[in-house]
Amino acid sequence: MEWSWQRIPAEYLVTGVKLARGGKIAARKGYLHVKKGRVEALGVGKPTAEGLPVLEADGLILAPGFIDTHVHFREPGEEEKETVATGSRAAAAGGFTTVVTMPNTDPTIDNPGLVRYVIDRGNEAGLCRVLPAGAVSIGRQGQGLAELGAMVEAGARAFTDDGSPIENGKLMAAALKYGNLLGVPIMSHAEDRSIVGSGCMHGGYWSTRLGLTGMARAGEDAAVFRDIELARASGGHLHVCHVSTRGAVDIIRRAKADGINVTAEATPHHFSLDHSRCRDYSPRFKMNPPLRETDDVAAVADGLADGTIDCIATDHAPHTATEKELQFDQAPFGVIGLETAFAVGVTYLVEEGRLDLGQLIACFSERPARVLGLPLGSLEDGAEADFVLLDPSGEWTVDATTLHGRSENSCFLGDRLRGRVMATFMRGRLTWRATEPSLT
Amino acid sequence: MSLQRKDVLGLEDMSAEEILLVLDIASRFRAVFDRPVRSVPIMRGRTVVNFFHEPSTRTRISFELAEKRLSADIVNFSVATSSFSKGETLRDTAENLAAMKIDMLVVRHGSSGAAQYLSRVLACPVINAGDGCHEHPTQGLLDIMTMHQRLGDMRGKKVTIIGDIAHSRVARSNIWGLNKLGAEVTVCGPPTMVPGNIARMGVTVEYDLKKAVAQADVLNVLRIQLERGAGGDFPSNREYHRMYGITEDVVRGLKPEAFVMHPGPMNRNVEISSEVADGPRQVILDQVANGVAVRMALIYLLSGGDPGALASGEAA
Structure with missing residues (x-):
C-alpha cells in the first residue's frame, strides 16, 4: 500500500485492488472511485477518471465494510468493560463499519432517549455506524412490551432482550407482530431456561468429565423451534442470534424452505471451536450459547455455506480481567470477537475449504445488510463508501496487548491466524490502518 | 521412586x-x-x-x-x-x-x-x-487402597459405583484411578444421575442395578445428596431406595467375596439399608x-x- 497522503482527500481512487462483491472476488485488478464519501464508480481495469489522488493498494482485496449484527458495547452502565468509543475502535480494527449494539446495558435501552444516547455516543466516536437494538420488554424483564414504535423513530434498527430469552411466548408473538408492523427484525436469544437450567458450559462429555453443569442442546433447539412457529403465525421477521447447534441449523433450514421470514447469525467461535476447549477451566472459553460438539461446529459452518445462516456476528461481549479470573462456574458468560472475526473466518472456514473467500466476505457484508434491510454492504454506485482492504494470506498472532477494545477476553489469545484487515474506511474516511503512521 | x-x-x-x-x-x-x-x-x-x-x-x-x-x-x-x-x-x-x-x-x-x-x-x-x-483424589486413593488390600492386583477386578455419578467427584476419582490400575468399572444409577456420555471415560453404563452388581467384586455406594432435593433427579428417597438402594436382598445376589463400600456420611435406608451398613459385607470404617x-x-x-x-x- 502506498500512503503518501497526509489526509484522505474528498475525492480519490483506490487502485490495484481485487473487488469482492456479490459473493465473488474479481479475478482482475480494479479500482474504487470515492467522491465526497460515496461510491462514484468502481470496476476492473484502469479507472476512467484522471488526475485524482491515488491510493495504490496493490493486490489487496477491497470489500464492502463489515457489518456486525450483534455486539455488546456496555454503555451506559458498564464502561469498565467497554464503551461505545472503545468498542468502535475494536470494530474498525476488525474491518467493521456498522455494528448493532445490544440493549442489555444498565439501564436497559428500552426507550427513545436511551436509543438516541447510544447513537450520539457512536457519532462522537465516529469510527463506525452504531445502530442500537432496543429491548423488546421494559427493563428486559420479559413482562411488558417496550415502546418499539417510539424507539424505531429514535433510530433503533432491531429489537431483542439478548442476554436473556423471552420466556413468555405470548410476549414473543406480540413482539413479532409489532416488528412486522414497524419493519424491523426481532432478534431472539433462543434458550429454554427450563431445559438449560444453571449450566455453565455445553452439556456433553466434557461437562461430565470436568464436573461442570451442562447446558443441553435441546434448550436451544426447542427455543428456536418455538420462535419459528411464532414467526410463521405472525409473519414477522425473526432473526435467530448466535446459532450454535446442529438441531437449530436444521430447524432454520426447514423454516426457510417453508418460506418463513427467518434469518440467522453465527459467531466465529461457534464455527471454529468445540467444548473440549473448556478442559483447563479457563473462563476465556465460557460464553452463552456455549462451545458445542464437533458435529455442531460443522453444522454451523455448513449452515453458513448453504445460506441457512445468513451472516457472521461476533457477539462481542467484553468483560474485565477480574471477572474472567473467577472460577469457571462463577465467571460471566461472553467473549470478545470483533478484531479476530475475519481471521477466524479465513483460518477455520476458507482454509478448511468450507467457504470460499468471496462467500466469507459476503457473510460479513451484503448478507448482514440484507438481514437489517440496510442500503450497505455491496458498494453500489452512489452508496456510502464503507469499505475495507484485506490481506487474506497475512498471518498474525492474537496478542492481548495489541487489541483495541477495553477487554481481553478472547478465545483466540496466543493463536496464530491467517487473514488481516489492512485498512477500514467509513463514508470514505479512514477509521483504521494496520501499519503506522496512521492517517487522519 | x-x-x-x-x-x-x-x-x-x-x-x-x-x-x-x-x-x-x-x-x-x-x-x-x-x-x-x-x-x-x-x-x-x-x-x-x-x-x-x-x-x-x-x-x-x-x-x-x-x-x-x-x-x-x-x-x-x-x-x-x-x-x-x-x-x-x-x-x-x-x-x-x-x-x-x-x-x-x-x-x-x-x-x-x-x-x-x-x-x-x-x-x-x-x-x-x-x-x-x-x-x-484422596477419597479415590483411600477407596482404591481399601479395594487393593482385599483384592490385590486390581487388573480385571470388577468395581461397580452406584449413585449420583453426574454430581460425584468421588466417582470421577475412582474411575480415573481404577482405570489406571486395570480394573473394570461399571457405573449405575437412574439416568438422571448417570449421563450416558460418561462411557467415554472408560466405564460401562448400566441402569439396571441387578445387572450392574451381579459380577461385581466391589460395590462403591455413593451418598445421595439429599440437599439437591427429591423431585428433580429422583422422585423420592423411598423410590430411590426401592430401585437403587443397596439392601440385604441386593447383597444376597453378590459374589460370595464381594464387599460394600461407602464414602460417608451415609443416608441410611436411602442409598444403603441399615442392615447392610452395619452388616458383615461392609468395610466402611476401614475406609x-x-x-x-x-x-x-x-x-x-x-x-x-x-x-x-x-x-x-x-x-x-
Whole structure:
C-alpha cells in the first residue's frame, strides 16, 4: 500500500485492488472511485477518471465494510468493560463499519432517549455506524412490551432482550407482530431456561468429565423451534442470534424452505471451536450459547455455506480481567470477537475449504445488510463508501496487548491466524490502518 | 521412586506407578496407627493450611489427623471464618496465602477446577480435598487402597459405583484411578444421575442395578445428596431406595467375596439399608482409617519425603 497522503482527500481512487462483491472476488485488478464519501464508480481495469489522488493498494482485496449484527458495547452502565468509543475502535480494527449494539446495558435501552444516547455516543466516536437494538420488554424483564414504535423513530434498527430469552411466548408473538408492523427484525436469544437450567458450559462429555453443569442442546433447539412457529403465525421477521447447534441449523433450514421470514447469525467461535476447549477451566472459553460438539461446529459452518445462516456476528461481549479470573462456574458468560472475526473466518472456514473467500466476505457484508434491510454492504454506485482492504494470506498472532477494545477476553489469545484487515474506511474516511503512521 | 510432582489435583493425571507408590507408603503409615505413639516427626516446623471453602467434617478431620500425626503446624480456615464471606476472590486469597509462605495447601472448594487454579498461582504443593463435581483424589486413593488390600492386583477386578455419578467427584476419582490400575468399572444409577456420555471415560453404563452388581467384586455406594432435593433427579428417597438402594436382598445376589463400600456420611435406608451398613459385607470404617494413612502418604511424598527412608524404619 502506498500512503503518501497526509489526509484522505474528498475525492480519490483506490487502485490495484481485487473487488469482492456479490459473493465473488474479481479475478482482475480494479479500482474504487470515492467522491465526497460515496461510491462514484468502481470496476476492473484502469479507472476512467484522471488526475485524482491515488491510493495504490496493490493486490489487496477491497470489500464492502463489515457489518456486525450483534455486539455488546456496555454503555451506559458498564464502561469498565467497554464503551461505545472503545468498542468502535475494536470494530474498525476488525474491518467493521456498522455494528448493532445490544440493549442489555444498565439501564436497559428500552426507550427513545436511551436509543438516541447510544447513537450520539457512536457519532462522537465516529469510527463506525452504531445502530442500537432496543429491548423488546421494559427493563428486559420479559413482562411488558417496550415502546418499539417510539424507539424505531429514535433510530433503533432491531429489537431483542439478548442476554436473556423471552420466556413468555405470548410476549414473543406480540413482539413479532409489532416488528412486522414497524419493519424491523426481532432478534431472539433462543434458550429454554427450563431445559438449560444453571449450566455453565455445553452439556456433553466434557461437562461430565470436568464436573461442570451442562447446558443441553435441546434448550436451544426447542427455543428456536418455538420462535419459528411464532414467526410463521405472525409473519414477522425473526432473526435467530448466535446459532450454535446442529438441531437449530436444521430447524432454520426447514423454516426457510417453508418460506418463513427467518434469518440467522453465527459467531466465529461457534464455527471454529468445540467444548473440549473448556478442559483447563479457563473462563476465556465460557460464553452463552456455549462451545458445542464437533458435529455442531460443522453444522454451523455448513449452515453458513448453504445460506441457512445468513451472516457472521461476533457477539462481542467484553468483560474485565477480574471477572474472567473467577472460577469457571462463577465467571460471566461472553467473549470478545470483533478484531479476530475475519481471521477466524479465513483460518477455520476458507482454509478448511468450507467457504470460499468471496462467500466469507459476503457473510460479513451484503448478507448482514440484507438481514437489517440496510442500503450497505455491496458498494453500489452512489452508496456510502464503507469499505475495507484485506490481506487474506497475512498471518498474525492474537496478542492481548495489541487489541483495541477495553477487554481481553478472547478465545483466540496466543493463536496464530491467517487473514488481516489492512485498512477500514467509513463514508470514505479512514477509521483504521494496520501499519503506522496512521492517517487522519 | 518418589512422587515427582508439585500437586495432587486428581487421579486423572496420576500414573499407575504413582498410585501404587502412594498405597505402599500409606500402608506403612497405617502400621503406625497401632503403636502407642501414633505420630512421626516428619513434618515438624512446616505449615499446612487447610482451606475449606465448603462444609466438610470427615475429610477435614482426616486431613488434620494426618497432618498432626506427621507433626506439621496446622492452620485451618473455612468459609464461615474466612473473608470469602466479604466477597474476596479466589485469586486474592491465593495471593495472600502465597505471601504468607505456607508449605502446603489442602483445599476443598465448591467450584470444579478451583484446586487447579490455586496450584497455578501457588508455589507450594496443593492437595485437592474435593473440587465441585470434578475430583476428590484422596477419597479415590483411600477407596482404591481399601479395594487393593482385599483384592490385590486390581487388573480385571470388577468395581461397580452406584449413585449420583453426574454430581460425584468421588466417582470421577475412582474411575480415573481404577482405570489406571486395570480394573473394570461399571457405573449405575437412574439416568438422571448417570449421563450416558460418561462411557467415554472408560466405564460401562448400566441402569439396571441387578445387572450392574451381579459380577461385581466391589460395590462403591455413593451418598445421595439429599440437599439437591427429591423431585428433580429422583422422585423420592423411598423410590430411590426401592430401585437403587443397596439392601440385604441386593447383597444376597453378590459374589460370595464381594464387599460394600461407602464414602460417608451415609443416608441410611436411602442409598444403603441399615442392615447392610452395619452388616458383615461392609468395610466402611476401614475406609476411614485408610483415609488418614493415604493423606499422610501424600503429604509426606509431596513434601519431598523419600520412600526409601521410610522403608528403612523412619516411620516404623
